[in-house]
Amino acid sequence: MTSSPIRGRPRRATAHIRVRLTHAVLGVLAGAGWLVLPVMTAEARDPVPAAPFGPTASAAAPRQDGTSATDLALPLAAGAAALALAGYGCVRRTRRTRSRTTPGSGPAPRPATGPADAERQARAALRLADDCVRTSREELSFVRDRFGELRTEPFGRALRTAETELAAAFALWRRYEDGVPGEAGALLRAPAGVTGRCAEAGRRLDAQAAALDRLRGFAADGPETDGDRGGDGAGDEDGSVSAEGGVGAALEVAERRFRDLTARAGTARSTLAALRRSYPPSATAYVTGYAEQATDRLVFATARLNAARRAADTGDSREAVRQLRAGEGAVAQAGMLVGGVEGLAARLAEAAGLLPAALAGAEAERAAAERDPGRHASPGAERTLAAVRAELDGGAYDPLDVLRRITRASGRDAGTGAGVLDTAALLVARASVAAAEEFVAVHRGAVGAPARARLAQAVRELDAGHAGRADTAAGEARELAGRDVRAHGTAYADGDPAGTAGAVLAGILLAESADDGVPPAYGGPRTRSRHHP
Template sequence: MTSSLFRGRPRRATAHIRVRVAHAVLGILVGAAWLVLPVMTVDARDPVPVAPVGAVASAAAPQQDGTSTADLVLPLIAGVAAVALAGYGWLRRTRRTRTRTTPGIVSTRPPVPTPADSERQARAALRLADDCVRTSREELSFVRERFGEQRTEPFTHALRAAETELSAAFAIWRRYEEGVPEEAGARRQALAGVTGRCAEAGRRLDAEAEALDRLRGLTADEEGLRAALEVAEERFRELAARTMAAQRTLAALRERYAPSATGSVTGYVEQAKDRLVFAGARLNEARQAADVGETRRAAWQLRAGEGAVAQTGVLVGGVERLAAQVREAAGLVPAALTGAEAELATVRRPALKPGEPETRPAPADRGTPADRRTPPTPGEPDARPAHVDGVLAAVREELTGGPYDPLDALRRITRAVERLTGTRSGVLDAAALLVARSSVAGAEEFVGVHRGAVGTEARARLAEAARELGAGNTGWADVVAGEARRLADRDVRAHGSEGDAAGLAGAVLGGILLGEDPDGGPPPAFGGPRTRSRLHT
């Protein structure tokens, strides 16, 4: 059986080794021959006539000395020559290895990436997979509107599978950020799991991209292209009317409530108008290209227009959602105040009878470091009821003092009670759920329409907020969603302004165009990393 070391050695390297060994053996043989030569000539007969004894004695000494010196010098020269030949061969091989263009086989194992490299790969994979899922969801909404639920079921199934994989990847990444696991090898495996989950999400979408293209027929069927244009143009006209209504709705909210009540949708109406301008230009270009038979260019323009229309719907829907939630919160504030007062009265029950065990609900186990409270030391007064009293008094004053923020009022009431009792029930639980839903939805909308600039940290926090909301941890979901929104806003500010919305800057910032080329690049399509940019012109 051949050793693995020799199997991994190149043939040329083996040939060089043989040459060096041959040079060394040759040098040794030459040296040995010179050493043996004097011994072989000791008994040789001298043909010169015998001289007198005195003459022989006088001439023998110098002749013997000359023969001894030659016998030592010549083998030494041969050995040095052999070493020089071997060194020369080694230098030639080293120089050839450094300068040759074809790589040699150094090792059968790939290099192990450093932890920093693995983290960068995981971050990039998360962001790319999240973009693919969002884009696929947007395009599928147009396909479903035309073909119905039944014919689009395979694509819906693939999208849900990709969403599941992506959610699991974000969960692993979040635990990794928190330091779990701690062992270095396990942390490398966690990063590999993140990258693998993202790759699987992309693979699920890539597998259905070709089938979706066949169903839509944008480049192969002129009739299919025109039908898709009609769907996009119909939604465009609907959103144009809704944008005007959203502008009036937002103005009414600003007149009635505090500025913070509408802060999460500041600029949404203006951005929606910009997206409409971009969408209108792209849809018109698509119609003109379809009229002259340039189906591929028409498909490019159509997908760009669809992306802008979808984001217009997100922006307008955000204003409509917030208006409905603010009105609902305003109706819940009085009931929440009453429920908080009842909880406070329960905590301030009469003193316990002698021998009766004291039971106190545990404080909330989730929240920001500032939210976590240490139970009072025995014998010292509990300051938490006084804190709740202060919060409730401030909210009552806001109700009678002018414009206020209903969602923020509910947030402060529910957090104060949760710090005091560790639990909520009834109207307080409903209020906390409303606040968390509003916070998570606002962060989701902002990330979706600015995904060209939003990084992995904000997306990971948003995914965590969605998981916590689904698990019923409304207080923590509200906290994490707020962090996601702040991180996303920081990324957008670092990226810069949108510039001319009818041009490329706003489209690249929103992820409507991929930004791969100077002209903005292709619009992303349904699919994973391998197929999402297939609409190159």
Template sequence: MTSSLIRGRPRRAKAHIRVRVTHAVLGAVAGAGWLVLPLMTINAGEPVPAAPTGPVAGAAAPQDETSPADLVLPLVAGGAAVVLAGYGYLRRTRRARSRTTPGIVSVTPAAPTPADSERQARAALVLADDCVRAGGEELSFVRERFGQAETERLTHALDAARTELSAAFAIWRRYEEGVPEDADARRQALVGVIGRCAEAGRRLDAEAPEMDRLRGLDRGVGGALEVAEARFRELTARTAAAQDAVAALHVRFPPPAAEPVTGYVEQAKDRLVFATTHLNGCRQADDSADRTRAAAHLRAAEGAIAQAGTLTTAISRLTAHLEEAAALVPPALTGAEAELAGAREPEGEKAEDGSPRPRPVPAAGELRARLAHADGVLAGVRAEATSGPYDPLDALRRITRAVARLGTGRAGVLDAAAVLVARSSVAGAEEFTAVHRGAVGAEARARLAEATRSLAAGDAEAADTVSRQARDLAERDVRTHGTPYVGTDGDPAGPAGAVLGGILLAEDPDGGPPAAYGGPATRGRHHFRPPS
């Protein structure tokens, strides 16, 4: 529907034109009147008696001709009217060429370029993922204190946000792969990514007041501080045990096997030192009844404690996976030998249970080449397993992939081996991203989300491949990130490590507020302020 403002403008413009035309016509008529008037009054005098015939001396000259002076004024008036009419016409023409609709300022925003839309989508994905991760960290402390029933509403909102974010990552991955191909459809895909991320943030923003109501930090941090300090003490002991576990990993396995957790003990200690500083600050602020500052210190400490837990858990998780893989290597070799023997059998021969063996997908020549490759892989794994320390997860990866290339399918122990390898890779990428989220970009996060979906769908090989890509991209992002906080490198209690981990939001020179449960509008609501 057209607004009354826009509909009224053309009528008023036409009215102005009619007035100007009327003025011009009246001027022309007036000038013409001045021209015609003398002609109309030449013979308009009263009749006089006829003069006597014959010449009369001293008779006056005839007076029946119009004087040229009488025509000057009408000619000047008419010319002026014509000039004014022409000037008005020229002025209207120039104005029409150089203006838009009178009185309306119409600013049409330029359509964003594909590059601009992609940047917006990347930023939206990173922001939404950070909100979901920070919300999960805080919710774990609240659930530990109040239980599952009291936090069900918050958990439901977080799960809904994760669902929206997962859908956004899926759309983005298809976009990265060139699907869809049509330009308009690709533009709409980016709009969908941004919209899904916005909805994830809205879900969390809507429940942020419920989180604050349940925690009641404006009334005091006593109960919440006790939960944080209890977990802090537990992690202090676990960190010492994790240091011993890493040393044992280096004794039992070669360096590449322990590489995924290299430096994790030191980072966990840094997080705990940072947490110590803010736990003390929280207690001091609470004693002085500065509830706002106490809540900010508490959230900073909770974020650091949660990440210290992630780092120590990663070490124990990798240790367990390596031990499980080492136990699986011998049966995996046996299973792989059986698969190779089956692939070499003539077509149509029955398996041991009487069922027909599946026909190999590769052609005969290609199959022979793949069989030769698989034989070499198995021989290499056997040599490593008997010659000294080796990486059992990598050995299982090579075994399962060599068999998968034969196209005969996998069953039993080989499936279990492939799933173990994929679980370890996905968990490693997830842990690294969680404790470095302040630097990890959208591409790494999108591949991690894809790996998680593939693992849930049972595609272990794809999950392993994509999660390793995600880890490589995340490590590249961290290497190139750097830190804007000059002078804080090496200071465990400084903001650099906390900003890198996403514990602080990097909105202020001192690191900014701590991340809290909420979306983009509420996650930074706990601000530090100078002590009163």
């Protein structure tokens, strides 16, 4: 049942109007009384006895009849003020009456936040929450390397909850973009729901940020002990850590991963060169520049980890933590870039091995469809398969793209079956989602909410087994993210030897200045920038 708009009006507003009206009337009556009082007393007999006749009496000033202008000035001013206040109150009441939303009382007021503002706030909230989740996931990976899964479970649980809230927010936003639900009121409330979901995701991460710093030995209020932890076993093996000792142990984890990535980056460069010799440029297009970007991230990480070591040696734990977090962010992204090249090589090899069986399966399905008029045959399937056979016989080809065309010609959207075509469809979808995920992650300083929403949709479709739709959504996400990066501009200028612009584009730093750059940390919007200079 819909409540009456009148019932939604605050009752205190009516009481305030009555009070102000009463004050105005009393003011007018008081002013009028003050004006009338001198006139009423003007003809009254003087109660003071008359002085005797004589020289003194003759020298006295003659008696004046009536009142002087001076006597009337103050009452007139008071009355004018009361009338002015009453008029002002009347005007305000008239304006409020015209702007009421009750039926027949005039046009509705402009909302404080219109639909365009609500959409803008929702997009900003999605982008911020996505950044918080990604940064928290990266830092938590370093914490797990040091403390293990069991001791970091509270932080992992908070991260999973935040990921769930963010996924729900992205799903709601996509429904809103598609005009679902159709009911106007629910559609207008959708951006507020998106913003609320994002706020809850950030709140979950904010609630664990201080505990994570204590576990790592970063807390300004001293080390964490078993008593502080409630006996859950989190912290160092000896039960306490100092700020400098915490940074030192964290540096060892980051430097160990850094050394491993340095070796893998060289191998990835050789792998990429081999892929370019074996496949056409389209097969490796999306990882073009990954090796160079990984090298840039490692160079940036070298400078930041060295600075963290120097700050820790001098006892400047706050600066050590700031530099360490910047170095960890660079190492994490270098790992993603190197992993992207390695993953592409593995998927191309798997696709090439799957191609003959997938092609045979697609041709068998087409033949069966021709024999059975009741079976659905994809239009143009015969032409597509003929073109694929010609391409395979012609030399270099992109195995993933060929598989994509085969599965689409066979009408394979769902990849939940055990057949070769379902396996091929899932492989193509996973490759597309991985490519979009890597690109968004290492360019998140420039990528906006639309690309992130398409990527989230691709993940949902992939989890549901809708391989074809996941592949399409991931391709849209990659294209939108590429537009955002091109609009942002290049980050690799000759005048940026420290790699700061690239770090800002990657989301490793939250400011353009190398000295004042804030590295984001595990946490939501309230705590992610706590490691400021």
